[in-house]
Amino acid sequence: MTSKVVIRGLTKSFGPVHALRAVDLEVASGEVLALLGENGAGKSTLLKILSGDYATDAGTIEIDGRPVVFRGSPDSKRAGIRVIAQEPEILKHLSVAENIFIGGLPLRNGLYIKSYVEQRAAEELARYGFEEVVSPATMGSDLSPAQRQIVEIMRGLVVSPSIVAFDEPTSSLTENEVTALFRLIHQLRDKGVAVIYVSHRMHEIFDVADRAAVLRDGQLAGVRDLAETTENELVKLMVGRELSEMFTRTRVEPSQVVLQVDGLVNEYVDDVSLSVRAGEVVVIAGLIGAGRSELARTIVGDLSRTAGTVAVDGIEITSHTPRAAMNAGIGFAPEERKAQALLLKRSVRDNTSLAILDRLTRMLFVRTAMEREVVLGIVERMRVRTPSIEQEISKLSGGNQQKVVLGRWLARKPKVLILDEPTRGVDVGAKAEIYAVIDELASTGIAVLVISSELPEVLGLADRILVMQAGRIRGELLRADATEEAILSLALPISESAEESHR
Amino acid sequence: MTSKTVTEGNPAAEDAPVSTGRSVFRKVFAVVGVQNVSLLAALILLVTVIGSQDSNFFRAQNLLSIGSAVTIFGLLAVVQTVVILLGALDISVGSMTGLTSVVSAMVFTSTSQASIGMLAALGAGLACGLVNGLVIIYGRVNAVIATLATLAAFKGLAQIISGGRSQGYTGTDPVFTFLGRGQIGGVPFLIIMLLIVAVVAHVVLRYTSIGRNIYAIGGNPTAARLAGISINRYIISVYMAVGFIGGLAGILLTARTGSGQPVSGSEGLELESITAAALGGAALTGGKGAIPSTILAILLLGVLSNGLTVLGVNPFWQNVAKGALLLVAVILQQRRAGQRAVGLPA
Numbered sequence: 001m002t003s004k005v006v007i008r009g010l011t012k013s014f015g016p017v018h019a020l021r022a023v024d025l026e027v028a029s030g031e032v033l034a035l036l037g038e039n040g041a042g043k044s045t046l047l048k049i050l051s052g053d054y055a056t057d058a059g060t061i062e063i064d065g066r067p068v069v070f071r072g073s074p075d076s077k078r079a080g081i082r083v084i085a086q087e088p089e090i091l092k093h094l095s096v097a098e099n100i101f102i103g104g105l106p107l108r109n110g111l112y113i114k115s116y117v118e119q120r121a122a123e124e125l126a127r128y129g130f131e132e133v134v135s136p137a138t139m140g141s142d143l144s145p146a147q148r149q150i151v152e153i154m155r156g157l158v159v160s161p162s163i164v165a166f167d168e169p170t171s172s173l174t175e176n177e178v179t180a181l182f183r184l185i186h187q188l189r190d191k192g193v194a195v196i197y198v199s200h201r202m203h204e205i206f207d208v209a210d211r212a213a214v215l216r217d218g219q220l221a222g223v224r225d226l227a228e229t230t231e232n233e234l235v236k237l238m239v240g241r242e243l244s245e246m247f248t249r250t251r252v253e254p255s256q257v258v259l260q261v262d263g264l265v266n267e268y269v270d271d272v273s274l275s276v277r278a279g280e281v282v283v284i285a286g287l288i289g290a291g292r293s294e295l296a297r298t299i300v301g302d303l304s305r306t307a308g309t310v311a312v313d314g315i316e317i318t319s320h321t322p323r324a325a326m327n328a329g330i331g332f333a334p335e336e337r338k339a340q341a342l343l344l345k346r347s348v349r350d351n352t353s354l355a356i357l358d359r360l361t362r363m364l365f366v367r368t369a370m371e372r373e374v375v376l377g378i379v380e381r382m383r384v385r386t387p388s389i390e391q392e393i394s395k396l397s398g399g400n401q402q403k404v405v406l407g408r409w410l411a412r413k414p415k416v417l418i419l420d421e422p423t424r425g426v427d428v429g430a431k432a433e434i435y436a437v438i439d440e441l442a443s444t445g446i447a448v449l450v451i452s453s454e455l456p457e458v459l460g461l462a463d464r465i466l467v468m469q470a471g472r473i474r475g476e477l478l479r480a481d482a483t484e485e486a487i488l489s490l491a492l493p494i495s496e497s498a499e500e501s502h503r
Numbered sequence: 504m505t506s507k508t509v510t511e512g513n514p515a516a517e518d519a520p521v522s523t524g525r526s527v528f529r530k531v532f533a534v535v536g537v538q539n540v541s542l543l544a545a546l547i548l549l550v551t552v553i554g555s556q557d558s559n560f561f562r563a564q565n566l567l568s569i570g571s572a573v574t575i576f577g578l579l580a581v582v583q584t585v586v587i588l589l590g591a592l593d594i595s596v597g598s599m600t601g602l603t604s605v606v607s608a609m610v611f612t613s614t615s616q617a618s619i620g621m622l623a624a625l626g627a628g629l630a631c632g633l634v635n636g637l638v639i640i641y642g643r644v645n646a647v648i649a650t651l652a653t654l655a656a657f658k659g660l661a662q663i664i665s666g667g668r669s670q671g672y673t674g675t676d677p678v679f680t681f682l683g684r685g686q687i688g689g690v691p692f693l694i695i696m697l698l699i700v701a702v703v704a705h706v707v708l709r710y711t712s713i714g715r716n717i718y719a720i721g722g723n724p725t726a727a728r729l730a731g732i733s734i735n736r737y738i739i740s741v742y743m744a745v746g747f748i749g750g751l752a753g754i755l756l757t758a759r760t761g762s763g764q765p766v767s768g769s770e771g772l773e774l775e776s777i778t779a780a781a782l783g784g785a786a787l788t789g790g791k792g793a794i795p796s797t798i799l800a801i802l803l804l805g806v807l808s809n810g811l812t813v814l815g816v817n818p819f820w821q822n823v824a825k826g827a828l829l830l831v832a833v834i835l836q837q838r839r840a841g842q843r844a845v846g847l848p849a
Contacts, residue, residue: 302729323731332729340729343722345791354719355730357712364711408730 004029004194005050005163010059012045017397017427019045021218022059027163032185032195034205034226036238037215038428038454043198046215047165050196051083052076063163080162084169087288088152092141097121099140100154124158128187129180145289146173153181157188164188165196170204171288171453174493182208202231216240217427239428239456246432247460250443254280254463257314258447259330259416261299264308268294270471272308276416276447281438283450285458286468286491292451293335295468296418300325300332312415326355331409333402335420335451341405342393349375349389351404356411378407383433399430406437417441420451435461455484467491538784542799546806553810560813567691573805574693575600575752575759576772577798580779581697581704582745584797587780588708589738590721590789591639591646593745596752597772598657599631601765603753605661608671608763617678624757625750631657632746636739654773661765674761683758693755700748705794717741721789771822778829779804786836788849804828 007025011018020042027033037043048054050061052070061068063079070076076083090099097118098105108116121136134147143151149169156164166185170178185208188195197209205212206226214221214237221237239246254277264272268291276282284292297303299310301320310317312328325332334340343351352375353360360371375389382403386396393401402422409417422438423431438461442448452458458465465477467490475490532540554560579596586593603624611620631653638649673679685692708714719727720734728734756768782800785792804825811821842848 300729322729323733326731334725334729340723340725343719343726343790345722345786346718350715350718354715354726357715358731361712364713366710366712366715 002028004064006062006065008060008062010046010049010061011057012049012054013057015395018218020049023215023218023220025213025220025223027194027196029162029192029194030189031211032189032197032209034209034212035196035198035215036205036212036234037221038238038431041215041238041428042218043215044167045218047083047167047196047198050076050081050163050165052081077159081165082156082159082161082163083165084153084156084167086167086169086171088148088155090140090143090148090151092139094140095136096134096138096140096143096147096151097136099151100124100136100158102155104159121154124154128154128157128184130154130177130184133177133180145287146177149173150177153184157184161193163194163196165198167198169197170199170201178204202234205234206231214238217429246428246456247435248439249281249461249463250439251463252279252443252445254278255445258312259299259449260309260311260314262309262311264295264298264305264310266294266298266303266305268303268471269298272468272471272473274449274466274473276449278415278445278447279442280463281442281448281450281461282464282466283452283458283462284466284468285452285455285487288453290468290491291471292468293420294471296332296420296449296451297334299418300330302332326412329415330418331355331412331414331416332418333405333409333420333422335424337398337401337405337425341408342401344392344394346393347390348379348384348386348393348396348404351393352378352389352407352411355408359412374411378411379404382407382410382437397427397430399426399434402426402430402434403437406434410441414446416447416449418449418451421453422450423452423454423457455487458482458487459484469493536784536793536796538796539799542783542796542803546799546803549803549806549810553806553813557813560810565809565813567694569802569805569809570694570697571691571759572809573801574697575755575768576775576779576804577697577801578700578748578752578755579745579772579776580783580797580801581701581794582741582748583776584780584783584785584792584794585704585708585717585741586646586745587777587785587787588717588721588789588792589741590724591738591741592777592787593635593650593742594647594773594777595631595635595650595653595657596745596749596776597769597774598654598661599628599746599749600752600756600772601769602631602657602661603628603750604756604769605665605670605753605763605765607750607754607757608669608673609664611673611676611679611757612671617673617676620673621678621754624754625747628746628748628750628753629743630746631749632743633739635746636742639742640735640738658766665763665765667765669760669765669767670763671757672762673757679758679761682755683761693759696751696755700751701794701798708794713737718790721791723790774825774829775804778825778832781829781832781836784836786840787833788840800832 003026005027007023010020010023012020023046035043045054049056052073052075068079091102100121101117105112106117106120118136122131125131125134125136130150133150134143153169169181173181185195185197199205209226211223211225212234213223214234216238224234256278257275258278259276261275262273272295286292294303298305300322301324302322304320312330317324317328338344349371353371356374357366360367379386379389384400384403384407386400393404423434426434438448450461459482463479465482465487466473467475467477467487469491470493477486559565583593583596606627607620607624610623611617614620635650635653638644639646642649682692687695708717716727716732716737719732720737724734757763760768779800780792780797781787782803783792783796785797807824808821811824837848
């Protein structure tokens with residue numbers, strides 16, 4: 001088998017963070033290579049280099065034995081590469097057909113004819129077995145997450161590429177759609193396309209791929225023939241240590257209920273009730289788009305609600321604003337660290353003290369000595385690695401940035417902490433430290449509510465697991481009964497019709 | 504492709520922290536800031552060139568007149584910097600100045616009380632700022648569009664109440680005369696006014712929680728909101744502060760010219776104030792900028808304008824120079840921010 005793509009010594013850093021270090025990889029035509037690794041291991045960076053979105057710092061890429069340099073995504077497309085994004089950009093005001101053919105609409109006699117484009121889209125959908133899933137005339141804004149994913153996949157395929165990379169394509173798909181997708185991938189493989197398949201889900205890798213390459217902390221941890229390896233071996237390659245070493249959970253007997261949520265209803269969540277006790281870690285699991293982040297934002301008053309109450313220590317928060325939630329003792333670290341939590345141009349000090357400035361002022365003037373002392377204490381407790389607290393926060397690694405975000409809320413001595421994907425984009429070492437901090441916080445009597453998409457993390461952290469699907473809590477699992485399969489079966493849509501009726 | 508081929512697309516690596524700052528220059532740069540060092544260098548260069556062409560340039564009289572000339576747009580540039588720090592913009596400041604200038608002169612004329620005229624102007628300014636803030640927040644109108652609309656509306660109001668002509672005569676009133684031409688210890692009162700406003704703005708931004716929250720809102724409004732900062736209150740307050748300073752600028756315009764001016768003397772102040780803020784390094788995306796840098800930029804603009812006049816350059820070229828300077832300032836900023844040249848700029 002000759003290699004279609006040969007990658008040698010690929011290296012890429014972002015400031016102090018090494019996203020990829022000297023990675024070698026080969027993919028042959030007519031092969032499906034699974035690319036495994038935890039969040040932050042470098043999978044996305046590798047895909048973005050292949051798609052031409054990132055330039056490399058060092059290393060070479062050869063296609064069909066010829067070295068290539070991508071100066072932008074058009075270069076990569078011309079080389080026959082398509083990267084199917086995990087969270088696709090769908091143009092809301094265009095139809096499915098137009099979304100699929102975007103950038104190269106099929107014309108008849110040089111004219112755009114709507115019915116013709118839709119007919120061509122229908123043909124392409126039928127060719128890959130997705131004609132049942134989505135119709136060409138549907139508008140982009142009306143698509144479910146699964147349908148969006150299918151549209152994105154079709155976009156990549158209509159141009160007959162020779163190399164296709166899928167970035168966690170199944171995270172929002174139902175079982176039937178997954179089956180259709182796998183059939184499609186095997187179709188591509190049999191036609192001689194080189195396929196790269198990124199996923200977290202161990203069992204499906206064995207179904208779909210021929211070989212697996214594992215990335216860990218930006219380095220290639222190993223390549224295995226899937227016929228000759230086991231799930232356990234792959235997990236060990238991914239994590240670099242036994243999973244059990246990652247998590248330290250000191251169980252404390254949970255006492256009284258601190259956070260009580262009753263019957264929350266809005267555009268995103270449907271009659272959600274839950275409670276978290278002091279010293280307890282409750283994890284909300286579910287698929288992307290299940291409404292978990294929106295639930296968190298509704299609890300803290302950042303999204304408005306049509307019904308429902310939130311109470312801390314039995315006292316209802318009557319004003320539905322983040323400020324009121326904060327004053328009631330809720331701390332909230334949102335999902336998107338850079339977009340929602342950090343002041344990127346400001347120092348570690350400014351970022352840490354952001355939520356406690358009101359406690360650090362005298363006559364509006366910030367008491368700098370006091371601020372320094374508090375911030376230094378937090379930085380030390382959170383083990384933030386920074387040359388100084390005056391360092392601009394954008395210069396720190398993702399893990400250290402995340403510790404600052406957690407520290408910001410710790411500084412307020414909260415009763416409840418809500419952490420949305422606290423380890424996203426964080427390297428393995430920092431992950432273990434963040435888990436340790438969460439454990440420590442819970443053991444001091446804080447009620448912790450975590451949202452996580454990573455099943456090992458869900459299982460490792462939680463005392464109790466709530467699974468959300470389509471804005472509702474579908475089920476509750478105690479730590480002892482929870483398995484990946486149990487969580488997934490609750491997280492997946494029950495059937496198409498159930499989803500229809502929800503919309 | 505070898506390792507040397509691609510170093511682009513990684514802006515973070517370029518601004519990596521300077522750990523071995525042995526050279527004196529680096530220390531100076533670190534304390535004063537690259538922005539201010541470049542501004543000072545440009546200022547020195549400009550002064551040298553103009554001074555060598557015209558010996559009158561360095562006379563105290565000329566220097567003080569530069570100071571007085573920059574005061575009105577300087578005041579607006581200081582508050583414009585604060586608005587820009589929030590991540591917004593106020594292009595109605597010039598019209599506001601014209602409107603409050605007319606108000607101050609007309610109220611003074613009808614009451615013969617300078618203090619009432621001035622209070623009326625400040626009140627009108629506050630009202631203008633309140634309108635801007637309310638339209639932006641509750642009308643959900645982009646700040647540029649909102650203040651573009653009020654730029655037209657305020658100017659129209661000024662012309663309606665003044666009948667399009669300059670109004671009143673304040674040249675005989677001692678208070679107005681002092682504001683426009685008075686001196687304290689040989690320093691024109693106008694310059695002192697600018698310094699007071701600049702120092703207050705600087706202290707608020709640098710040392711109080713209000714200032715820190717303004718930087719936070721401009722840097723990341725979501726983070727600020729989730730940290731319990733009442734963003735709306737800050738936006739309204741900052742726009743009202745701009746209105747207040749706009750009122751002050753209107754009063755000073757009246758005092759300098761001796762009458763209320765609906766358009767003359769205030770038109771184009773929005774351009775000058777934004778240019779000064781941008782030249783001073785205030786990021787138009789918000790969250791970055793400082794008053795001392797804006798003051799340096801104000802001086803630079805003042806010297807440039809004075810120099811071009813002294814050198815006998817056709818005054819119409821001054822507008823070209825101001826426009827070019829604004830573009831250059833923003834282009835440099837965007838380059839430094841590592842923006843890629845794809846699509847519309849962020």
